[in-house]
Amino acid sequence: MPGFYRAAGILVCDDVPLDRIAATEGTPLYVYSAATIEARYRAVDEAFAAHPHAMHYALKANSTLAVARLLRGLGSNVDANSGGEIDVALRAGYIPPQIVFTGVGKTQSELAQAVDLGVKTINAESEGELERIDALARNRQTRARVALRVNPDIDARSHPHISTGLKTNKFGIAITDVRQIARRAALRGGLEIVGLHSHVGSQITDLEPLRRAAESLVGLARELRDDGIVIDHLDLGGGLGIS
Numbered sequence: 093m094p095g096f097y098r099a100a101g102i103l104v105c106d107d108v109p110l111d112r113i114a115a116t117e118g119t120p121l122y123v124y125s126a127a128t129i130e131a132r133y134r135a136v137d138e139a140f141a142a143h144p145h146a147m148h149y150a151l152k153a154n155s156t157l158a159v160a161r162l163l164r165g166l167g168s169n170v171d172a173n174s175g176g177e178i179d180v181a182l183r184a185g186y187i188p189p190q191i192v193f194t195g196v197g198k199t200q201s202e203l204a205q206a207v208d209l210g211v212k213t214i215n216a217e218s219e220g221e222l223e224r225i226d227a228l229a230r231n232r233q234t235r236a237r238v239a240l241r242v243n244p245d246i247d248a249r250s251h252p253h254i255s256t257g258l259k260t261n262k263f264g265i266a267i268t269d270v271r272q273i274a275r276r277a278a279l280r281g282g283l284e285i286v287g288l289h290s291h292v293g294s295q296i297t298d299l300e301p302l303r304r305a306a307e308s309l310v311g312l313a314r315e316l317r318d319d320g321i322v323i324d325h326l327d328l329g330g331g332l333g334i335s
């Protein structure tokens with residue numbers, strides 16, 4: 093049986109008694125259920141089966157190598173939030189086209205690392221960040237693939253401290269400014285705009301905010317297409333909550 097349960101008074105994970113793991117590994121230790129992670133991964137993956145899609149596991153949730161490797165084996169890609177998480181992804185066997193680099197606090201050296209590796213996309217949080225990525229890429233005579241993180245001003249209706257998609261939150265480019273900024277970014281020689289990204293919060297237990305965010309991005313993608321900017325993907329988050 094997958095997950096954690098008690099058998100004859102002993103706590104068990106994926107059929108392995110925890111006291112046996114404690115005896116061989118020592119305590120304290122962390123134990124995760126691979127079977128449960130796999131079941132959850134497959135449930136979400138299958139829900140999108142009718143659409144071309146890629147799943148990106150947010151390493152910030154748990155960057156343990158064993159977990160990262162397990163998910164890679166299931167077909168997952170990753171969302172890395174720091175240079176350290178990019179390193180973890182590489183150590184776990186992910187290749188740069190499977191890595192999306194996100195985050196509000198990217199340093200110059202982390203951006204350089206992502207440009208040098210040629211990650212799938214750098215999700216840019218602001219026009220200033222686009223400028224910095226452009227300069228780094230042009231210095232290297234390359235083009236960096238970027239997605240614009242859009243702040244769609246949508247309430248994820250989870251806990252206010254983990255909400256990221258309202259205009260009062262620090263994350264992303266205000267949806268009303270995206271078209272202008274994308275037009276200017278498209279003229280920069282070091283950038284290739286390949287995606288639009290939104291992440292409205294974590295621990296989301298109501299699908300409606302995610303649906304509305306997706307709709308907003310589709311509308312924006314159409315406007316950008318009218319401007320000659322053709323993107324190849326929408327990057328939608330955040331994660332569904334645990335009840």
Ligand SMILES: Cc1ncc(COP(=O)(O)O)c(C=O)c1O
Pocket residue numbers: 150152153171194195256291293294295296329330331332
């Ligand atoms: C860009 C991005 N990706 C992923 C996450 C992780 O979100 P979740 O735990 O909802 O999957 C966050 C959380 O703030 C985020 O901002």
